[in-house]
Amino acid sequence: MNEPLPTLREEVVAIVKIIPEGRLMTYGQIAALAGHPRAARIVGGIAHYGDPKLPWQRVVNKKGYLANGYPGGRVGHQQALASEGIEAIDFRVPIERLIWWPSKS
DNA sequence: CGAGTGACCGCAA
DNA sequence: ATTGCGGCCACTC
Known part of the structure; x- marks a missing residue:
């Protein structure tokens, strides 16, 4: 089995x-940690089409x-926070x- | 199968 | 200080 390449998603x-819980991260930050510092947009796209069960x-x-x-x-988001x-x-x-x-714990 | 969109970020003028 | 534009990958229709 070939190793599944860790895609951005x-x-x-x-x-x-x-x-x-109680912590926040930015799209650009997550994208950078994923290896794509300029793919903040993609993170947003994944959030929209990706798993709604994740703590977006x-x-x-x-x-x-x-x-x-x-x-x-924004109201639903604010209440969730x-x-x-x-x-x-x-x-x-x-x-x-x-x-x-994540690297600083 | 092809094209467009998406909850963003950074830089330049 | 503000405004405008490009760039990136994945997903959906």
């Missing part, structure tokens, strides 16, 4: 799955603003202190 999905709610853009394409809109203890102010979260780096 597989890597992104794996990273999103390991994001601890912990994934936001680098500005800290919530995703407009999230099921339910609030459910994990993350306070979203005006559809924006203090990403600067909630950002999480």
